[in-house]
Every structure is written in C-alpha cells, then in structure tokens.
Amino acid sequence: DAGITQSPRHKVTETGTPVTLRCHQTENHRYMYWYRQDPGHGLRLIHYSYGVKDTDKGEVSDGYSVSRSKTEDFLLTLESATSSQTSVYFCAISEGTSFDEQFFGPGTRLTVL
C-alpha cells in the first residue's frame, strides 16, 4: 500500500469554526489532491498541488483553501465550516502524468453541525 495517511480520521465540528485536514505521504510523489465524496456525486476535486507551494483549484474549491510547504504534507482548510461541507474527504497522490494512477488515503469523515 502507498504510504498515505490522513488526520484526523473523524471529526465533528460546529458551523463557523475553522477546520484543517492533513494528508501525509511517504512516497515522494509530486502531485497531491483533495477530493470530497458525497452520495450520488462520486468524487469531486477540491484542490490539487503539483509541487511545493504550487496549487490549483478543482471543480468545487469554494470555501476551501490548501497549502503545501513540504513535499510530504498537503493541508486542506475550511476557513468557516458550513453544513454543506459535511462529507468524506480523500487525499490522493500520483507521479503526475496523464496515465499514472492515483493512490488514495483512507479518508476523513467530517460532520459539521
């Protein structure tokens, strides 16, 4: 299994509070991704990173920010959590070419009350 960990694995928070999710990899892959998974929507890309301090928006980036200060860590921040951000969040990594697979972390289940 690819060395990807996510923390925390479960979190319950209240509307309006900031939340940071962490993804850590030991594979030295260049690309890292944050997705959210919701029933009936599959996986939707939030943000991705193609190198240290290089990030770009995905399909559903509103309300989220990211940072990558080291190759191995990719942080996802909800500045002010809303109930619509209740979801399962997955981090993924890849070498980055079009035919490379992405390796997924175990996910973080976030509930915003």
Place this chain on the structure above:
Amino acid sequence: AQSVTQLGSHVSVSEGALVLLRCNYSSSVPPYLFWYVQYPNQGLQLLLKYTSAATLVKGINGFEAEFKKSETSFHLTKPSAHMSDAAEYFCAVSVWGGSQGNLIFGKGTKLSVKP
C-alpha cells in the same frame, strides 16, 4: 471537456453470475481510462487502467475491461461474481491541464452480490 458516465447507480447480481458495469466516456483526445474499487469505509484502489497498449485490459481480482473507441465505452466485467466483490466501483478518465487536475470520476456504481 472530458466526462464519464456510469450507467446504473446500483447493480445486483447473484454469486457466480456475470458482472457487467458500464462506463462511457467523452474525450476530444485519446483518453486514459481507469476503474477503481471502494470497499466500505475505505479509500479507492485501482482495479485496472487503459493506456492504449491493448484494448482488453486485465486487472486485479479477475476483472477486465475492454476499450471500444467506436462506442466510447470502457465497460468492466468479471465472469463469475464473488461475495467479496460487493463494493462501489468508479470509472475515471484522465485529463490534463485546466483546473480539473488529473482525473474525472463517474458517480459510481454500487455492486451487490446475492448468495
């Protein structure tokens, strides 16, 4: 723009029966295509991928998929379902550039296997 459509959000088969999960793609350039599987409360793992080397692609756990350009399809099959195949399956197409990152996923098909 690239997109993926998975026909059928739920598929139910009997143990030992053929599994067929459908995926159609839209792409203006030759695509790279992937099938992922997700077991309950886990992340996704790769079943197989098409990268133009061969149109029939064999994956793990006895699954295979055939790329048909004329039908823009990449359906996933397994000759004989096993109880352990119960999971959710996602088809994905690779894109490059723009703001969509690397993979576009379908909405998923949940496979149930009846004893």
